[in-house]
Amino acid sequence: MTVMKITWRSIIPSCSKGVVKPEGKPKKDVSKQGSFTRFAMLDFSYPSSMLSEDLSTSLAGSNLYVFTLGELRLITNSFSSANFLGQGGFGPVHKGFIDDKLRPGLKAQSVAVKLLDLEGLQGHREWLTEVIFLAQLRHPHLVKLIGYCCEEEHRLLVYEYMPRGSLENQLFRRYSVSLPWATRMKIALGAAKGLAYLHEAEKPVIYRDFKASNILLDSDYTAKLSDFGLAKDGPEGDDTHVSTRVMGTEGYAAPEYVMTGHLTVMSDVYSFGVVLLELLTGRRSLDKKRSPREQNLVEWARPILNDARKLGRIMDPRLEGQYSESTKGSCIGLSMP
Template identity: 50%
Template sequence: MGNCLRKKSHDPNQPPPEPARPPTGDDAVKSSRSRKMSTSPVQQKTPSGPSQSSKSNHCKDEQCRATRQERHKHVSSHSPKENQKKSKGHGSPTTRRDWPKYVVWVPAKNINSFYYSVLRAATHKFSDENIIGEGGFGRVYIGYINPHSMSAAKPGTGKAVAIKVLRRRGVQNDKEWQNELRFLKKLNHPNVVKLMGYCNEGDHRIVVYEYMSKGSLDAHLLRENYTELNWSRRIKIAIGVARAVDYLHSCAKPIIHRDLKASNVLLDADFNPKLSDFGLARYGPLEDQSHVSSGVVGTRGYFAPEYFTTGHLTVKTDVYSFGVVLLELFCGCVAVKRSSDGTERELAVWAKPHLSNHMELHNIIDKKIARNIDMEEAHKFASIICRCLSSDPKNRLTMGEVLASLEQLQQDMSLSNLNTLRLSKYHRRPHILQ
């Protein structure tokens, strides 16, 4: 492990001890002044006598002025940035003092604080073979942790976890890292990814999640000739994500995800979906507010029109983004569609005319499910998508209404399949002639 190992063992749930802090601010300046004054000629003994008193006083005045100039030069010889840096003080690279001022320490309440050396060992030194995903935040690795000691384990002997590593430091990335921890440690829902822990050591910013064996939804949608993601499973995924978003919107202080997209929907071995990546999430407007203002952040192709043009953020912003995710499930395409001539066009803009036209609906259905989908069910699903993608947020469904509509569709599909099964059994029975 090299330098990542420590000589003494520590509890991984506790942050490393802080070394003694060097003098900072005015203390540092005063200390340097005192050292200057202790060696200055003013404090050195000089011969004195009646005939030399005036000359001695004159020399002392000159020396005082020289000393003052020296002090001034010492304090102001650096640029403002350097002086500010000096006044803050700096410690070891692995201590909190070198963190930027915008990073606030997140207490390790109810979640595990991992040493970097533990996560490095758990991922086989962050080997490329352990990479399971990559995005704007950084890379995601699979690692193995002993669930009892929270130490690194060998593959197959411990619990598999997903370890997301911040790629590069910066104001925005650090804020997103902290934001994700702040929200995920409060959330508890079967369709929201579970936070296992974090690492906040030196320059390392890492989030540890539960491992989702099927990966992200977008990876499945883009696979050629992939039939495992059938129509009924797509409805199941849509309902699971809708439950997660409705849970966020129903909190005492509504939470807006702001980055709903297929790549942030993770699937377990049974295709149960879990919503992840809360780096851009924020609290929504309360009852006495119509909206909250925000800089436009997120992913192209998922922006609600009013949010993109005004920066006004409401829970209906998430509803529009969720409508795009439903459209991706329906069409098997990504949110930004590339035409044959190389131009890019948003999927929602391209598909809207087809969604409202029953005669053209078959043109946008994913070919991998087109043969096994009932067109009546397809029309109902397309109607839900249209209500989510309305240009006017007032005309959009709430997430509670979206969830109820999807659950009703699933129930209708189950009844239809049951009736079909009964009918097929009836036709297979031998008829007894009277």
């Protein structure tokens, strides 16, 4: 199966039809990447007792705050169960509140504090990758990293709080109200802009783990990409791909990447198509509760997508009457893996 050769210039206007005015060609936004030179994992002494000092020096122009473990315990009420937001491969996430007296210049705000589970699926390397990328990449459709904590063996990250949680929860939570068409397309457009920013940066970044649970939503359903622990710098010069160990999530990862370990920006585009398919159908990328033929969303949808007479069958029935046929056709075309 071949990854569809499309560009963000085609995706962004198509997703926005009937929702918001297309903005034309996405612009490279180098100014928001910080006033310092981009650096990478190899720039840090790892493992090293000097890591905290290395980070503080390298991130001096990033406006990140270096928190103490005591401060983060204070703002989360000692990581109480009442403040628990969720659990991922990295570890537990708790809500906290920063008082404007905690640090000079740091406004009072709700935050999400992610604590690395030392026995979890991810580790120090993923924590460091996240700090490095989010310290240097700032965009309205990337979750904002406020600061971090690197104290003894403890590794924590502090983000802006996203009150509506993940797209996965909003789309698939059993008792949630169905997301309307306009909101789904707003989310798709925002996520596409976030990926476009990464791919078209002066030094391209491949996200590598684009999925519904990594798309967070603010109170207005603005989509922001989160969890950069698996992100990689893209190919440079004449290179066409980055060779790397296969990582990511089953059901979202591009087949070519899984088979060869060759990572390109098109690997992210494939994953975007899967998420767009989830938005259109209201189905999960993998759902073991369905019949064997319908468990894999892409495999179930492919024969339907190839027959124009059957396209209506793929749409989430809860969306009936909320979209035009032309807009539906454009979005279905973009979602085809």
